[in-house]
Amino acid sequence: MKILLIEDDSETSGHVSHALTAAGHDVERAADGRLALSRALSGEYAALIMDRMLPGLDGLSVTKQLRAQGNETPILLITTMTGIDDRVEGLEGGADDYLVKPFAFAELLARVHAMVRRADISERAAVTRLVIADLQMDLIARTVHRGGEAIDLQAQEFRLLEYLVRNTGRAVTRSMLLEHVWKLNFDPRTNIVETHVSRLRSKLARGHAPELIHTIRGTGYIFRAD
Amino acid sequence: MRIRLLHTEGFRVTAIFVAIFAASAAALAVSVLVITDVAFRDQIVQFANADIAAVRDGYNTEGVEEAREVIGQRMAEPGASDFFLLQRNGIRLAGNLAPMPPRTGILTVPGARPRHAILGVAAMLAPGLYVFSGSDLYRANLARRQILRTLIWIFAAALVLATIAGSLVSRSFLGRTDMIAQTCRAIMNGDLKTRIPVRGTQDELDRLSQTINAMLDRIAALMENVRQVTNDIAHDLRTPVTHLRHRLERARGQAAPADYDKALEAAILASDDILALFAALLRIAQIEGGARRAGFAPVDLAELLRQLRDMLGPVADDAQHRLVLLVPQSTVIRGDRELLVQLFSNLIENAIVHTPEGTRIVVDLKEEKDSAIVSISDNGPGVPQEEHEKLFRRFYRQEASRTRPGYGLGLSLAAAITELHGGRHSHHYRPPPRFVGAGILCLVAKKLTVGTPQMTP
CATH class of the missing domain: 1.10.287 (Helix Hairpins)
Structure with missing residues (x-):
């Protein structure tokens, strides 16, 4: 897909652009906020990846102006590791996701993919049931069945599974899970994600094949039925 | 110093005071002089009028001879005027003054010597017959000069005193401000231990x-x-x-x-x-x-700890630890939810990571008066007393945990979050029998509403 990368540091911009291109995306680069705004208004991009601090017009202002003019292109804001409140401010300003420097490229790719999927109109419609292979999730009754057999899940296990299923076929990182399932915006020292994923896995696997939750080493997990 | 003195506030104040004093002293001197002068002249004129009245009396009853007689008597008397003159058509009949042009009323005539002018009163007894009585103004002038001289001396002495006092005051003021400036310069030069001497006068x-x-x-x-x-x-x-x-x-x-x-x-x-x-x-x-305090909102600590139990309980189980929660139904405080989650997950994780298998970790939320108290304790081996203070320092790591991952920042972060919420943090041994291990005690903020204390195991 076509991505506009707005970053004034040419080295960072080069690295990120290289990673995105390697993942098969068509990347255009801009280094100035004002210029980025006028190009983003064309609406030809599937996603914007934008640094918070930019010459001309800062990333948050660009985001706000785009949203004010009805442009709904998914935006991922990137910031240096300072203020904690920046995140809330960025999301309230209309950004779809927020990533703190430094980040792994796998993290960036996973977040861009998830963000673009969420923005798809077809996906936004209210879903009450999720069905993947022999797994069925009823989002209203909060029940899960596999092969017709009920699986008893705790609330957080249900949220974890829902997030994985909604991102079927796409990698989700540990930090994405911490953010969406547990609302944690910092990295805990213990294996919260690993522990809960492993419990969920064993509950889903009891007497059933194949494995649905796959580990991507060094990155996170992917839900896949193949 | 001498030049700078002129530019000090102390000196300016002194100068203003000296000027005001000088002006009022001068006004006083002038009024004293005027008043004494008027009094002297009044006295002279009074004497003269009395003399003339007596002479006129004599002349009216017994004629010119009696008038001469009265003048002769008066001249010999103490307390009367100095000079007399009785003249007819420009010829002196009695008295000790040369004839003068015929005039009446209060007048000043030149005396025998300069500065000895005579002030007196002249009257007409009969056509061509004039009488004059007056006194030497020299004494009045003398008194005036005496008073003036005294005043000038007092004035000069006061001026000198005021100037000296002013200089001393400003010099001492300057000395102390200099001391402050000197201290500041010493600190600028890197001597951070210097302090300004304090006199103890509380000025x-x-x-x-x-x-x-x-x-x-x-x-x-x-x-x-x-x-x-x-x-x-x-x-x-x-x-x-x-x-x-x-x-x-x-x-x-x-x-x-x-x-x-x-x-x-x-x-x-x-x-x-x-x-x-x-x-x-x-x-x-x-x-x-402290910038995050701006984003404080009501947070239910009990609910937050229950969520943490759900999140970390399985982790504790996997590590062969037991996580026990003792919380009331609801305890609301003002705080930053995200930071509080980080604080407590940090402390619980600490207990999981740093204690041996089989350890029980108890998270306890109590309400005491207007405070909510969260304590996280375990029955592990504990931390020696002498290391308690150091625990909350950045990068501090116990000898035993040096080989485990981490940088010794967890408790510094916990301390910072606790302090942000107005709480105190401490680390202490819990007395037996229930817990023989160590506990991290966190006092967190004032609670907002009173919850029903219902223990949920």
Whole structure:
């Protein structure tokens, strides 16, 4: 897909652009906020990846102006590791996701993919049931069945599974899970994600094949039925 | 100093006072002189009028001879006028003055010597017959000069005294402001221990000096903290960076692509660790700055701890620990939810990571008066008493945990978050029998509403 990368540091911009291109995306680069705004208004991009601090017009202002003019292109804001409140401010300003420097490229790719999927109109419609292979999730009754057999899940296990299923076929990182399932915006020292994923896995696997939750080493997990 | 003195506030005040004093002294002198002069002249005229009345009396009853007689008597009497004259058609009939042009009323005539003018009263007894009585003004002039001289001396002495006093006052003021300036210069030059001497008189300068000293103490404490942290960072960062360097050096010598990949992977992880360390330091600094207090909102601590139990309970189980929660139904405080989650998850994780298998971790939320108290304790081996204070320092790690991952920032962060919420933190041994191990006690903020204390195991 076509991505506009707005970053004034040419080295960072080069690295990120290289990673995105390697993942098969068509990347255009801009280094100035004002210029980025006028190009983003064309609406030809599937996603914007934008640094918070930019010459001309800062990333948050660009985001706000785009949203004010009805442009709904998914935006991922990137910031240096300072203020904690920046995140809330960025999301309230209309950004779809927020990533703190430094980040792994796998993290960036996973977040861009998830963000673009969420923005798809077809996906936004209210879903009450999720069905993947022999797994069925009823989002209203909060029940899960596999092969017709009920699986008893705790609330957080249900949220974890829902997030994985909604991102079927796409990698989700540990930090994405911490953010969406547990609302944690910092990295805990213990294996919260690993522990809960492993419990969920064993509950889903009891007497059933194949494995649905796959580990991507060094990155996170992917839900896949193949 | 001599020139600067002219520019001091003390000197200016002195000069203004001297000027006001001089002006009022001059006004006083002028009025004293005028009043005494008028009094002298009045007295002379009164004597003269009495003399003339007596002479007129004599002339009216017994004629010119009696008038001459009266003048003769009066001249010999003490307390009467100095000079008399009785003249007819320009010829002196009696008295001790030369004939003068015929005039009446109060008049001044030249005396025998300069400065000895005569003030007196002249009257007509009959056509061509005039009488005059008056006194020498010399005595009045003398008194006036005497008074004037005295006043000038007093004036001069006061002027000198006022100037000296003013200079002394401003010199002492200057001395003390100089001392303040000197102290500030010494501090600018790097001697942070210098303080302004305080006299103990509690005057304005003393209070100013005390305030400046208190400010300097605070700055010194902050600088000490910064210095400590900088040292710690420089020291503690060397280890991970050195490890990273070693890994890369080893990788350079390896030929097999698989080994190469492994070494690179390890190097990336090592640099992530270093970046995480910086992130943690920045977070602590930000929390200690207090800026986050602006975003405080009501938070239900009981609910928050239950969520943490659900989140961390399985982790504790996997590590062969037991996580026990003792919380009331609801305890609401004002705080930052995200930071509170980080605080308690940090402390629970600490207990999971640093205690042996089979340890029980108890999270206890109590309400006491208007406070909500959360304590996290375990029945592990505990931390020796002498290390308690150090636990909350940045980068402090117990000997035993040096080999485990981490940088010793967890408790510093916990302390910063607790303080942000107006709480106190401490580490202490819990008395037996229930818990023989150690506990981290956190006092967190004032509660907003009273919850029903219902224990949920």
